[in-house]
Amino acid sequence: MKKKVNSIFWTLLLPSFILIFWEIVSGFKPNPFFPPPSRIAGAIQEVISIEWILSSVKPSFIVLFVGYFVGAILGLVIGSLLGEFVKMRIVFLPICNFIRSIPSVAKVPLILSIMGLGLSTRISTVVIAVLFPVLMSTVRAIAATRNELLDLNRTLKFGRIRGLVSIRVPAAIGEILTGLHASVQVAVLAMIVSEMLGSGVGIGAFIIQSQSTFRIANMWVGVFIVGLIGLALNYLFMKIERKVAPWYFKSKGLIA
Amino acid sequence: MKDRSKHIEILNLSKSFENSGSELKVLKNISLDVSSGEFIAICGRSGVGKSTLIRMIAGLVKPSSGTVAIDGDLVVNPPNSMGFVTQDYSRSLLPWFSVEKNVALPFKAKNFSKLEKKRKVEEVLEAVGLADFAKFYPWQLSGGMQQRVAIARSLVLDPKLLLLDEPFASVDAQIRLELEDLIANIVLQKKITTIIVTHDIDEAIYLADRVILISDSPASVSKIIQVKLARPRSQTETRSDPKFVKMRTQLYASLRGK
Numbered sequence A: 001m002k003k004k005v006n007s008i009f010w011t012l013l014l015p016s017f018i019l020i021f022w023e024i025v026s027g028f029k030p031n032p033f034f035p036p037p038s039r040i041a042g043a044i045q046e047v048i049s050i051e052w053i054l055s056s057v058k059p060s061f062i063v064l065f066v067g068y069f070v071g072a073i074l075g076l077v078i079g080s081l082l083g084e085f086v087k088m089r090i091v092f093l094p095i096c097n098f099i100r101s102i103p104s105v106a107k108v109p110l111i112l113s114i115m116g117l118g119l120s121t122r123i124s125t126v127v128i129a130v131l132f133p134v135l136m137s138t139v140r141a142i143a144a145t146r147n148e149l150l151d152l153n154r155t156l157k158f159g160r161i162r163g164l165v166s167i168r169v170p171a172a173i174g175e176i177l178t179g180l181h182a183s184v185q186v187a188v189l190a191m192i193v194s195e196m197l198g199s200g201v202g203i204g205a206f207i208i209q210s211q212s213t214f215r216i217a218n219m220w221v222g223v224f225i226v227g228l229i230g231l232a233l234n235y236l237f238m239k240i241e242r243k244v245a246p247w248y249f250k251s252k253g254l255i256a
Numbered sequence B: 001m002k003d004r005s006k007h008i009e010i011l012n013l014s015k016s017f018e019n020s021g022s023e024l025k026v027l028k029n030i031s032l033d034v035s036s037g038e039f040i041a042i043c044g045r046s047g048v049g050k051s052t053l054i055r056m057i058a059g060l061v062k063p064s065s066g067t068v069a070i071d072g073d074l075v076v077n078p079p080n081s082m083g084f085v086t087q088d089y090s091r092s093l094l095p096w097f098s099v100e101k102n103v104a105l106p107f108k109a110k111n112f113s114k115l116e117k118k119r120k121v122e123e124v125l126e127a128v129g130l131a132d133f134a135k136f137y138p139w140q141l142s143g144g145m146q147q148r149v150a151i152a153r154s155l156v157l158d159p160k161l162l163l164l165d166e167p168f169a170s171v172d173a174q175i176r177l178e179l180e181d182l183i184a185n186i187v188l189q190k191k192i193t194t195i196i197v198t199h200d201i202d203e204a205i206y207l208a209d210r211v212i213l214i215s216d217s218p219a220s221v222s223k224i225i226q227v228k229l230a231r232p233r234s235q236t237e238t239r240s241d242p243k244f245v246k247m248r249t250q251l252y253a254s255l256r257g258k
């Protein structure tokens, strides 16, 4: 208990210091684009309401979660198959690599022009953003199955699909989770970008609108909320990783 | 044409590897018959090709020429009714499964009743001395215990043939002696034909009915010694038996190149 209180103290030390410093500096030298934290806190009170959450945060959450979930599942399934079937990998991997190399910001106008403005466009942006990195990291993890396990699979006569499902995928779960974890940031980015580029809905749009109407404190509220979502998901993932694959993550400490 | 007394028949087995254009000849014209229930030790320096040989017997590596037959059937894939244990226990166990689930893994591709599976798993865990550790995870166990899990898994389907590739090379000396006795007793009692690969001459003599020494490059059989020591053997008495010491001297002499 004492240890926990101690660690909370050290964790909060630097952020508190930054906030206090920021407050003092903006008192001496006001800058309209860096309102003091007290003003932002005031804006938080003004902005945050049930209605605002339903209209601006909920749509973002739907896009983020549905998009991430669909993208991750597709990436896992396709990645596993490409990991197992080497010929398929040779055919498909270059294209996947190519698509992955195009940043979300560049893909959104393309998706917009094909699918128009709407929820499905924003979800697709996140799906595509998550799908390819997850796919690539899964392929890499499956392809690296250690020889001992490949021998075991052959000795036990499991065949390819059973071997894939009961040996190769679980053996790769540490690397796969690391890929899924890294894709959270990618998903948040894709969500914000898709909202900023013309949808008018969600936190991304809220940030852009606040900025263009000079409600700078509101803009900061949006930015903080995005940061908090990222932080919370990151924390959740660290918990999941240590729960699902303790043998893999136990030795790696709590850095992420 | 099936000769029942010859459980395994290895005929003129050779293996070369292609390594970036150049050919590496590892094994040349190895011939060996193993009868049912016999315990064979294949001995040689590290890098001589022991793993390659036992993996060809296991159907995991394709020979360049020559054949392996088990019960008269040509081996092209891992045969049914074979258990295989390698040196790196930590790499061949599944960390997401408990000890009992690791041991029950071979049942996944077989049709056994739940009750039968449970009984077999309990039986082999008992036999390797891990009855109390069924619910543990491999990474919570010591190296010696992990290797016991791998041994239990190789035995759970009642194999007629057990192949061991330096199974005790990565456990400490004391545990190694215990595991040697464990394996010796189990295969003696169950009459399992066993081939062990080891670079340790003492271990080979202590365990086997016959020691096959392979040497040179490409390697071939350079010496065969029949080990006529009574069973069950004992780590203290057998190893100080004059016959044991004599065989040891002979094998060391041939290993050093006469």
Ligand SMILES: Nc1ncnc2c1ncn2[C@@H]1O[C@H](COP(=O)(O)OP(=O)(O)O)[C@@H](O)[C@H]1O
Pocket (backbone or CB within 6 Å): B017, B018, B019, B024, B026, B044, B045, B046, B047, B048, B049, B050, B051, B052, B053
């Ligand atoms: N898959 C492979 N490809 C190329 N060379 C190999 C392969 N497997 C083994 N070798 C080579 O064959 C030789 C014998 O290896 P191995 O059978 O593992 O020896 P041992 O088990 O006696 O230590 C070594 O020189 C090794 O580098």
Ligand SMILES: [Mg+2]
Pocket (backbone or CB within 6 Å): B050, B051, B052, B165, B166
């Ligand atoms: Mg070897």
